[in-house]
Amino acid sequence: MNKTNKNSSEAAYRLSVAPMMDWTDRHCRYFHRLFSARALLYTEMVTTGAVLHGDRARLLGFDPAEHPVALQLGGSDPDELAAATRIGVAEGYDEINLNVGCPSERVQSGCFGAALMREPGLVADCARAMIEAAGPVPVTIKCRIGVDDQDPETVLPEFLARMAGAGVATVIVHARKAWLQGLSPKENRDIPPLDYGLVHRMKARFPELTIVLNGGVPDLATAAEHLAAGLDGVMLGRAAYHGPALLGAADRLIFGARTPDVPAEAAVRAMLPYIEAECARGTPVNQITRHMLGAFAGRPGARAWRRVLSEGAHRPGAGPELVEAALGRISEAA
Known part of the structure; x- marks a missing residue:
């Protein structure tokens, strides 16, 4: 059986x-x-x-x-x-x-x-x-x-x-x-x-x-x-x-939870401690931010968000401050 x-x-x-x-x-x-x-x-x-x-x-x-x-x-x-x-x-x-x-x-x-x-x-x-x-x-x-x-x-x-x-x-x-x-x-x-x-x-x-x-x-x-x-x-x-x-x-x-939806800004900000910890371990920040490029897809400022991350992620020493700078472009476009 x-x-x-x-x-x-x-x-x-x-x-x-x-x-x-x-x-x-x-x-x-x-x-x-x-x-x-x-x-x-x-x-x-x-x-x-x-x-x-x-x-x-x-x-x-x-x-x-x-x-x-x-x-x-x-x-x-x-x-x-x-x-x-x-x-x-x-x-x-x-x-x-x-x-x-x-x-x-x-x-x-x-x-x-x-x-x-x-x-x-x-x-x-x-x-x-x-x-x-x-x-x-x-x-x-x-x-x-x-x-x-x-x-x-x-x-x-x-x-x-x-x-x-x-x-x-x-x-x-x-x-x-x-x-x-x-x-x-x-x-x-x-x-x-x-x-x-x-x-x-x-x-x-x-x-x-x-x-x-x-x-x-x-x-x-x-x-x-x-x-x-x-x-x-x-x-x-x-x-x-x-x-x-x-x-x-x-x-x-989908799951019927009585919890508030999570906006992209909140998820991105919640990533910052993770990015800081990973960078401290030697993880290049581009290995993380490449997965975040679509976070604001279809929203004002999305192109600037992607550009800041794409252009800055390969620079030596780049870390969570790069993501904060890119997030600022979203705030400016709002």
Whole structure:
């Protein structure tokens, strides 16, 4: 009998910020957490080889303020994934996620990511091994609706059935195919058409699964519509990264919290002690401020904000005073 790996805090799945390579590092996640206390945050994908043999402090370290936070793993060997899962659990992550959606050539050559949509049996074996290693910590899968010439109407339900049979309780579905030949990773985020209807049909077909929708969701209002239509959660990607201030209303609009929304100014000011502490440890300020460029997207002064940060962040000795100076441009434009 398969063990079912149920998440003890499913409410967090109502809204999450997607794992995004080169973007959702620990500095980005800390900034996003200042906008929303409840949204689930994800690391960038980390390969099993990196977890097992790399600099774990650099790759896996995170601030306790980031909770709830999930570790996304890339791999296809059940034993290696189990070992990496144990490490992730020991590091304190609230969830371990397996990437079955990334379409990059590097991922394909390693036989993981979206290429695994062709091998649901192997993914099920990986999931079982991870679940056994994770103990009470939930193991989840993030997938596409299919790859290349696969028929999503056939492939996705078969895939979900395999995952449920392996004990997986939560699947995040990026509602696009991945074309492993002919499209770049960037093109794979835009060109294949979205099929939200299929994901909604999968929730009706697999009511026991927690199903989270990912792909092209632009704002909280749209996320709320998907939730109202029956999905368990929505994962925002580029919309949250390029305009993180939208997360400031998430706790109220998505989670029903009776707390005031967090304006961008408040989140930026709350970042200043963090920036000061990180700079004191030797972290270049540009590694932090690059994730803050979109904080005032669409508002007067946003261009000046970005310019001050972009031009000043690489200067020797730059620190929190640079962010304060950029914030002054927002105040001037108000």
